[in-house]
Amino acid sequence: VYSRWSGSRRRTGGELPPGPPGLPIIGNLLQLGPNPHKSLAHLAKTYGPLMSLKLGNQFAVVASSPEMAKEILQKQGNVFSKPFNPIAGCVVRHDEFSVKYLPASSNRWKMLRKVQRERLFSHAALEATQDIRRERLQKLTDYVTECSREGRAMNVGEATFTTMTNLMFDTLFSMELGANRKFREHVNAITRNFGVSNVADFFPICAPLDPQGLRRKLAYHFGSLLELVQTLIDQRLQARRASDYQKKNDFLEILLDLSQGNEYDLSIDEIKHLFVDTIIAGSDTSAATAEWALVELLLHPDKLGKLKAELKSVVGEKSMVEESDIARLPYLRATINEVFRYHPAAPLLAPHVAEEEARVNEYIIPKNAKIYVNFWAITRDPSIWKNPESFEPERFLDSDTDFNGQHFELIPFSSGRRICPGMPLASRMLQCMVATLCHNFDWELEKGTESKQLQRQDVFGLALQKKIPLKATPIKVF
Numbered sequence: 001v002y003s004r005w006s007g008s009r010r011r012t013g014g015e016l017p018p019g020p021p022g023l024p025i026i027g028n029l030l031q032l033g034p035n036p037h038k039s040l041a042h043l044a045k046t047y048g049p050l051m052s053l054k055l056g057n058q059f060a061v062v063a064s065s066p067e068m069a070k071e072i073l074q075k076q077g078n079v080f081s082k083p084f085n086p087i088a089g090c091v092v093r094h095d096e097f098s099v100k101y102l103p104a105s106s107n108r109w110k111m112l113r114k115v116q117r118e119r120l121f122s123h124a125a126l127e128a129t130q131d132i133r134r135e136r137l138q139k140l141t142d143y144v145t146e147c148s149r150e151g152r153a154m155n156v157g158e159a160t161f162t163t164m165t166n167l168m169f170d171t172l173f174s175m176e177l178g179a180n181r182k183f184r185e186h187v188n189a190i191t192r193n194f195g196v197s198n199v200a201d202f203f204p205i206c207a208p209l210d211p212q213g214l215r216r217k218l219a220y221h222f223g224s225l226l227e228l229v230q231t232l233i234d235q236r237l238q239a240r241r242a243s244d245y246q247k248k249n250d251f252l253e254i255l256l257d258l259s260q261g262n263e264y265d266l267s268i269d270e271i272k273h274l275f276v277d278t279i280i281a282g283s284d285t286s287a288a289t290a291e292w293a294l295v296e297l298l299l300h301p302d303k304l305g306k307l308k309a310e311l312k313s314v315v316g317e318k319s320m321v322e323e324s325d326i327a328r329l330p331y332l333r334a335t336i337n338e339v340f341r342y343h344p345a346a347p348l349l350a351p352h353v354a355e356e357e358a359r360v361n362e363y364i365i366p367k368n369a370k371i372y373v374n375f376w377a378i379t380r381d382p383s384i385w386k387n388p389e390s391f392e393p394e395r396f397l398d399s400d401t402d403f404n405g406q407h408f409e410l411i412p413f414s415s416g417r418r419i420c421p422g423m424p425l426a427s428r429m430l431q432c433m434v435a436t437l438c439h440n441f442d443w444e445l446e447k448g449t450e451s452k453q454l455q456r457q458d459v460f461g462l463a464l465q466k467k468i469p470l471k472a473t474p475i476k477v478f
């Protein structure tokens with residue numbers, strides 16, 4: 001039994017992590033505000049790198065240093081790798097099949113992660129699907145060229161989002177999403193509604209009332225998306241029966257082969273939910289990161305100049321930047337690392353839940369506590385980063401720090417068992433997208449809106465989005 005919330009943090013058997021006093025019933029909810037990553041970072045300055053809060057009727061713990069992140073995500077990953085599942089997403093049996101929702105201890109999660117690791121996002125699998133990404137980058141180049149020819153400002157985030165969703169559909173089903181309005185509508189609605197903070201997540205007793213209607217909306221859009229995916233699977237199964245069938249080079253073909261073989265026990269339901277997860281998890285995050293990269297480069301013309309000079313010397317007059325060029329583009333890689341640090345798409349990563357009571361340093365973490373790792377706090381910590389408030393890709397040039405989950409000061413994709421499985425695809429695509437936008441083009445901001453366009457205000461949601469979208473006119477340089 002915990003002692004009174006606003007009083008000391010003792011409980012039978014040990015001390016709870018320190019934290020701010022809260023109000024009756026709502027606890028510390030009001031202290032989160034619209035930018036919880038920033039408010040929590042501010043509170044951590046007073047209460048330390050392991051802090052506890054009460055959010056509605058839930059007990060939450062926030063880790064805000066690389067050491068604490070390592071403890072939670074890696075050292076005690078066996079206890080802290082269960083995801084916190086938003087109630088609105090527990091619809092149409094998504095929580096039973098989704099790789100995002102299943103606990104890391106379940107056999108289904110282990111099997112799905114193995115499929116992703118070995119068959120979808122391995123080096124060999126990514127090499128085999130490189131043409132799909134090349135085509136998407138060509139389409140992006142064509143679109144930017146068209147805007148430059150017409151002297152038209154383009155919404156950069158919208159263009160990178162379209163590129164990413166189209167890439168996802170092409171990689172999964174060899175399908176052009178552009179032509180399918182229904183698909184696009186459901187994907188947009190799911191990403192939008194997932195970004196909304198749900199009262200029922202803090203007061204599960206309200207869940208049956210669905211006070212914001214989020215569960216109802218997500219059930220409709222998830223259900224419709226799953227039906228559309230089922231139709232594509234049925235069409236493919238039918239086509240595969242033909243004697244002259246030519247295999248496609250996409251994830252659906254790989255997964256149907258696996259489901260019909262003996263090595264993995266993979267059902268059609270699992271394939272459907274895996275696809276929905278991939279589309280939702282992959283699009284917004286990567287698109288927002290690419291937009292932020294361009295914002296920072298436009299704010300820092302000297303850094304954009306360095307990047308362009310590097311691209312010119314390595315890629316030359318070629319219009320397309322290839323994945324094989326990336327190894328020879330250290331300033332590009334440093335720029336993307338700095339964008340991951342400065343504008344993390346998932347500033348609180350994804351919350352987890354303590355499966356058992358555990359001890360971190362001298363503190364007790366109760367079973368079922370909600371666990372946040374505040375990566376944003378780590379990115380702004382002056383004891384870790386020199387001048388953390390300034391955008392400096394150079395800090396990564398002579399450093400071996402990267403985002404692969406081993407350096408806890410830079411964990412945009414998280415770390416440990418649940419580390420983002422799409423990381424190898426996301427990083428390749430991001431590097432190429434940003435290089436494509438910079439290599440052939442200069443950019444001019446809409447007249448009179450320069451300072452507005454370049455503001456760094458962000459909106460907390462499924463991914464940390466730019467509040468005022470960047471709209472700029474590309475000017476082709478050769």
Ligand code: HEM
Binds near residue numbers: 278281283345349
């Ligand atoms: C800049 C781009 C991206 C960022 C910053 C990002 C970040 C993350 C983070 C922080 C998590 C939570 C990990 C945890 O629970 O500790 C995650 C999970 C996940 N990501 Fe990504 N991600 C990105 C792109 C992608 C892409 C392109 C895909 C797929 C093609 C993808 C698929 C997933 C999936 C399926 C999960 C759930 C994994 C699980 O819970 O087992 N992500 N990602």
